[in-house]
Amino acid sequence: xxxxxxxxxxxxxxxxxxxxxxxxxxxxxxxxxxxxxxxxxxxxxxxxxxxxxxxxxxxxxxxxxxxxxxxxxxxxxxxxxxxxxxxxxxxxxxxxxxxxxxxxxxxxxxxxxxxxxxxxxxxxxxxxxxxxxxxxxxxxxxxxxxxxxxx
Amino acid sequence: xxxxxxxxxxxxxxxxxxxxxxxxxxxxxxxxxxxxxxxxxxxxxxxxxxxxxxxxxxxxxxxxxxxxxxxxxxxxxxxxxxxxxxxxxxxxxxxxxxxxxxxxxxxxxxxxxxxxxxxxxxxxxxxxxxxxxxxxxxxxxxxxxxxxxxx
DNA sequence: CACGCTTTAGTTGTGCACGACTTAATCGCA
DNA sequence: TGCGATTAAGTCGTGCACAACTAAAGCGTG
Numbered sequence: 213x214x215x216x217x218x219x220x221x222x223x224x225x226x227x228x229x230x231x232x233x234x235x236x237x238x239x240x241x242x243x244x245x246x247x248x249x250x251x252x253x254x255x256x257x258x259x260x261x262x263x264x265x266x267x268x269x270x271x272x273x274x275x276x277x278x279x280x281x282x283x284x285x286x287x288x289x290x291x292x293x294x295x296x297x298x299x300x301x302x303x304x305x306x307x308x309x310x311x312x313x314x315x316x317x318x319x320x321x322x323x324x325x326x327x328x329x330x331x332x333x334x335x336x337x338x339x340x341x342x343x344x345x346x347x348x349x350x351x352x353x354x355x356x357x358x359x360x361x362x363x
Numbered sequence: 364x365x366x367x368x369x370x371x372x373x374x375x376x377x378x379x380x381x382x383x384x385x386x387x388x389x390x391x392x393x394x395x396x397x398x399x400x401x402x403x404x405x406x407x408x409x410x411x412x413x414x415x416x417x418x419x420x421x422x423x424x425x426x427x428x429x430x431x432x433x434x435x436x437x438x439x440x441x442x443x444x445x446x447x448x449x450x451x452x453x454x455x456x457x458x459x460x461x462x463x464x465x466x467x468x469x470x471x472x473x474x475x476x477x478x479x480x481x482x483x484x485x486x487x488x489x490x491x492x493x494x495x496x497x498x499x500x501x502x503x504x505x506x507x508x509x510x511x512x513x514x
Numbered sequence: 515c516a517c518g519c520t521t522t523a524g525t526t527g528t529g530c531a532c533g534a535c536t537t538a539a540t541c542g543c544a
Numbered sequence: 545t546g547c548g549a550t551t552a553a554g555t556c557g558t559g560c561a562c563a564a565c566t567a568a569a570g571c572g573t574g
Contacts, residue, residue, distance in 0.1 A: 225415055289553065356392070410559095442559080
């Protein structure tokens with residue numbers, strides 16, 4: 213991690229100067245790395261993220277799931293239907309508020325948690341960062357997310 | 364940028380411990396920030412990345428474009444058709460190798476570069492990182508990309 | 515030269531991601 | 545109490561992203 217050889221001019225249009233491209237490329241590369249592991253579980257990457265939330269907090273509304281993952285209902289609704297079709301969760305209208313839909317894991321969905329425990333370990337290994345680098349990367353990424361969302 | 368309050372256990376399944384999620388969320392947040400700016404140019408974010416490459420190196424093959432952006436021809440071919448339909452570029456078979464297609468900017472596409480110069484500045488501003496943080500983030504992201512691609 | 519292998523671009527099918535919109539339920543307040 | 549505004553989930557259309565595959569061109573070696 214030595215400093216960059218030559219610091220780019222402000223407002224460069226060179227692809228390799230763009231932080232946004234480094235971000236976009238890294239995100240796709242990591243997702244690609246997950247793909248074969250998740251395929252064994254029959255999950256896509258966004259489906260895996262939904263399962264992570266549900267393993268943390270079962271019986272959550274579509275709205276709160278969207279808040280946690282920063283996804284619209286127009287993305288989540290079909291995704292949740294696919295997970296329901298695969299037997300991992302059930303969707304039921306809340307009786308106290310019929311607008312809201314509660315997402316609950318099935319036994320199959322809950323049991324998948326054990327199998328999934330190996331996944332973050334394998335990916336963490338593949339990313340090959342030291343614990344300090346990992347923490348630093350998370351902090352920088354959250355800072356970026358917070359800043360661009362704010363303006 | 365103080366250290367994290369509590370370092371997560373290895374292999375945690377908590378969403379907010381996952382570097383992969385921070386990456387995925389940041390990437391989408393940044394793309395969302397670009398959207399209104401690029402809409403004025405009539406571009407999507409991946410189309411903007413293609414234009415960045417072309418402003419750097421005109422008359423490039425689909426293959427080399429794919430290498431630069433780490434995208435498959437199955438993603439690029441339809442995207443390039445849309446850019447061609449919008450009058451920003453032309454596609455022509457190479458005479459010396461009829462398998463290959465050369466992508467060339469039209470005058471309109473080349474002229475868009477001036478308008479686009481403001482975009483990275485605005486985004487850099489919105490990300491709100493110091494030059495050091497920006498450089499560090501790029502280094503970490505490239506390290507992650509290289510590591511996960513390698514294994 | 516011939517024929518099989520590789521390379522290049524493109525097509526097809528599936529699943530996100532998001533804007534614009536719809537429907538139904540609930541809320542708030544005049 | 546009634547009715548307009550708000551909220552929740554979902555549909556639809558467009559555009560990535562990628563795997564699996566196809567078609568056509570070029571290459572290499574017997």
